Amino acid sequence: MTSFLFAMIIAGTPLLFATLGEMLTEKSGNLNLGVEGMMLIGAVAGFGMGFYTGSGIIAILGAAVAGALGALIYAFLTVSLRANQVVSGLALTIFGTGIASFVGTLFIGQKMPDRVIDSFAKVKIPLLSDLPFIGPILFRHDYFVYIGYIMAICLGIYFYKTRFGLNLIAISENPSAADASGIHVNLYKYIHILFGGALCGMAGAYLSVVDVPQWQDNITAGRGWIAIALVIFVKWNPIMALFGAYLFGGLSIIGFRLQHLSISQNLLDVLPYAVTIIVLILSSIRKSKEDAPPKGLGVPYFREDR
Amino acid sequence: MRMVKRTDMTSKKAAVIRILSIIFAFLLTSIFIGALGHNPMNVYLSMVEGAFGSAHRIRDTLTITIPLVVTSIGIMIAFKMKFWNIGAEGQIIVGALAASYLALNYNHLPKMVLLPAMFLAGFIGGGLWALIPAFFKVQFGTNETIFTLMMNYVALKWVTYLQYGPWKDPGSLGFPKIANFMDSAIMPKLFGVHIGWVIAIFLVIIIAIMMNYSKAGYEIAVVGESMDTAKYAGMNVKKVILSALFISGGIAGIVGMMQASAVNQTLSTQVAAGYGYTAIITAWLSGLKAVIIIPVSLLFAIMIKGGSFIQTAYQIPQSAAGILQSVILFFVIGSEFFIQYKLVRNSVMEKEVA
Structure with missing residues (x-):
């Protein structure tokens, strides 16, 4: 049991980073469906950096920068050029998958x-x-896992206890009101989308550098999409993200643990995806005001239309 | 500098901007290819050669175009309603699964009976798979993007389970594969390419007419523009969404039937082969217009087939084609801004106001 819970934390760590990254992005009012792509860019950049420099820290930083660069494409398209966020995010995922594989x-x-x-x-x-x-x-983990704990707590403080966090609520709920009160909306969006991308990049690097540490094509295997669902599941709360991510980490490895139960591995592999669907449905049914997504989420902000 | 909404945009100008953006995408990719030490022009030319260089290659390219066209048509219907169905991959798989069930169990039936039955099974299978997320969307507002995507993984694991378990061919000497279809379950060819191409053209025409000239198409367009307007106009929004999604998924399911029957001649985890994802790009690049989907899908088929050719000719990994596709998509998405807005210098603005 202890060893399963221990492994659950490891499996949940990439999910945690990606969930926090997407949360940062969504808190600024943008829905970025490019998480999977940014994770893959980060995974390949982290692997390359670690492989050539032999330094773990450079590997992580390289992955973060690469993830942020991926997010920059998305930010430029959706914030500056006001492009459709759904399609821009999908394009980023396709791009990241191609780059990582290339x-x-x-x-x-x-x-x-x-x-x-x-x-x-x-x-x-x-x-x-x-x-x-x-x-x-x-x-008793590697320090990447500890960074995850610290990151979740820091973001909790940032969102709920600082002025910037308050501004973010204003931006994601009603960007034109935020703009009128002197908040630089687009700058906020850029910064949070880029940092969100950096966290997603690190999520990918955890897989390629620490967890697997061997290169495989499509190493993220859909975890980026699960992270997007997790953001909804944990109601945009970074502390809850800790629990959500580790729970799903557990689901993703439960197949190996239950092998002796003569249930097909392939059926057990469905679990994380099926549970994600159930979670999505449940969180849309229990629609209370607190659990609702930010009002401005996914809606491009045109200052001129104000 | 500030942005102003354009009022002077004609559809001709918009087309020029879109085509220019595709050219810019190729230019950017050229720099990238050049940096790898290849002459970009030669690489592009050999992609075309790889796609059209021989009768055999042309047939291959067309065989790739068919599923792209049909899947894009299906996706287009959902996207028109701003229902982000990215589950075409799974809908293809389930359509193939339903058709394969008939192909494997009723192969004693005559071809004229079995093939139409498989076609119908594929349509219903894909349609039902899309109906599940659509139901929860209209009932509870469940996010359809992630739902449809998760359904892709569920479908894939389902086929994996069958392929490694209950449906494994006992005659394959332990190798995990499903038995090949009998001849009665394999679609015939016309001019060297399976008759899916006729179905594709037929579907494009039907759906184009449906979207532009029928009540159903009009309702889909209104729901996509504004849910409130649709409700105010007395439309049954839920019914519109559910039936449109059933058709959208059903068309993807037809792709699954065609790929399993004509191309792979069996069911495997490879049946959708990423067409469900690529078709999202082609549907979007077509501006959600049925007729434009054909040339865009052909362009992408050239890139896919040509991409595998340059892999052997230049040792450029096949994923380069994927990068090229996404760069084109980035540029076209970005170009929409220049269709809708123009940049004006502040001083000019003030003069106009004065």
Whole structure:
């Protein structure tokens, strides 16, 4: 049981990063369906950086920058050129899939150098790791996992306790009112979309650099889409994202654990997708005011139309 | 500088802007190809050669065009309503699954009975698969984009399960594949290409007429423009969405039937082969106009077939074709801005106001 919960955290970490990234983007009023694409760009950039430099940190940073660059295309199209957000996001996913597969041909069959793998060795956090039950599950991971915890908490504080977080609510609920009150709407959108992209890039890198660490085509296998659904599931709340992401991490690995139960692996593989659908339906049924998406989500903002 | 909504845009000018944006996309990709150390012009020419260089290649290119055209037509109907159906891939798979069930179990039937039955089964299978997310959309407002996409994975895993389990061909010596279809379940050819091309042209004409000249097409357009207007006009919005999605998914299901019957001659996890995703691009690039879908799909078929050719000729990975496609899409999406707005210098504006 403990080992399953431990593995669940690892499997949930890329989902957590991607969920937080998409949450940042949606909080600024933009729906970016390019998560899968940005994750793949990040995955291949992270793998390449780690492979050539032998440095874990450069691998992560490279993935973040690459993810942000992908998001920049989307931001330019949707914020500056006011293009349709759904189609722009889909285009970004197709682009990212192509780029990752193209660049990835350099790395087929390659393994991450040991130096990089060692830099993501498991670290026991003193005291916390000795806590009964939760210690071995939560506090004996690589530092990427810990960055995930910290990131979720920081974003929670950012959204709910800072002036910027308040401004974001204004922007995503009613951009023209926010603009009238002196908030630079487009700048906010750019910054949050780019940071969101960086987190998605890191999500991809966790897969290619730490979790697998070997190059595979289409390494994300639909996790980016699950992350978009998770944002709805956790009601745009970064702390809830921790639970949502690890829960879905668990679902994605449960197949291996239940192999002895003579249920076909292929049927168990349906679980994360089927549960995502159920979650989507449930969150649309229990439509209360708090759970509703930001009002301005997906609607392009035209200052001139104000 | 500030932006002003254009009032002087003609459809001719808009077409010029769109074509220019495609040319810019090719120019940008040329720089990229040049950086890889190839002459871009030669690469493009050999893509065309790879797609049209011999009778055999032309047949291949057309065989790729057929599913693109038909799937795009299906997607177009949903997109017209701003129902973001990205589940065509899954609808293709389930359509193929339903048709294959008949092909594998009723192969003693005569061809003239079996093929139409498979066609109908494919349509219903794909239609029902699209109807599930549509139902929840109209009932609870469930996000259809993610729903339809998740349905793709469910469909794929379902076929994987069948291929490795209950439907595995006992005669395949343990190799996980489903039995090949008997001749009675395989679509005939006309002029060297399976008759799917006739079906494709036929569907384009029917759907073009339906969208432009029928009540159903008008209702779909109004729902897409504004849900409120549609309700105010007394339309049954739910019914419009549900029936349109059944047709949208059903058409994708027909693709599944055709690919399984004529191209693969069996059911496998490869039956949709990404056409469901590529057709999203082609449908959008066609400006959601049925007739334009044919040339755009042909262009993409050239890129797909030519892309696999340059892989062997230049060792450029086939995914380069995917990148080229998405760059074209980026440029065309971006170009819409210049169709709807123009940039005006502030001083000029003030003079006009004065």
